[in-house]
Amino acid sequence: MTGLLAAAHRGFSLLELSIVLAVSGALVASLVPAVATQIESRQRRETVARLDLALEALYGHAMTFGRLPCPDAFGSGDGREDRDATEACTSTEGFLPHVDLAVPGRDAWSRRLRYRVSSGDGADFAIADDGLCRADDRDLDLCERGALEVYTRGDNPATSAVEAKYWRKLADQVPALIFSPGTGRAPSDNDAAWEQLASGDESENLDGDVRFVARDFAAAQSCQDNSDETVALCAFDDLLRWISPNVLMHRLVLAGRLP
Secondary structure (H helix, E strand, C coil): CHHHHHHHHHCCCHHHHHHHHHHHHHHHHHHHHHHHHHHHHHHHHHHHHHHHHHHHHHHHHHHHHCCCCCCEECCCCCCCCCECCCCCECCCEEECCHHHHCCCCECCCCCECEEEECCCCCCCCECCCCCCCCCCCCECCCCCCCCEEEEEEECCCCCCCCCCCEEEEEEEEECEEEEECCCCCCCCCCHHHHHHHCCHHHHCCCCCCCEEECCCCECCCCECCCCCCCCECCCECCEEEECCHHHHHHHHHHCCCCC
């Protein structure tokens, strides 16, 4: 009995303590990836919710004012749309004018949401006075469509072979879209910093042309964003939402903005 009490008072030996610390460290190390994955998933869900809210705000803006807002131009960053003296957009690409839309302007990683618009002359989206069709390309009327295109990767439905890198078009004639650069980009509002960290397909969303990519999430790995089916696609975590031209026209008609 005396020996047991002495052992209890003696406490852990250095060997026993090192074993406990080693086991605890292994348990913590095994939990870190799972916790990080859960945090990433939660942040992506929150960003999707913010994008969906912004998308509805864009539709609401068009129904209220008869036009989509212009981007908050790079270099401005005040959260408001930027127009020139003729009321045309100063740029077709920039940040979401979140102050004008009264919605969050950043994703769950605190990066600014990007916003791109398209029209015949790359300028305005005001609706024609007659509400129908006019030759002025700056009018968003029943004859107007955007020029943006959204693509993804997936199997070719026309073949029986697995072609996971086959390009498929998701949408065209898109008048406007918004997107988050995801967690893989620098926590900066500097456009150049984003470009430096963009992978192959992610670069499509930053090159200024009309082609955009919306893919499923993919983690960093040995990869190539090409047509080689033996190599995986590269990391991709951009999140995109876009205005459907048909939904936009339908809502404008319901709002009495178009006949």
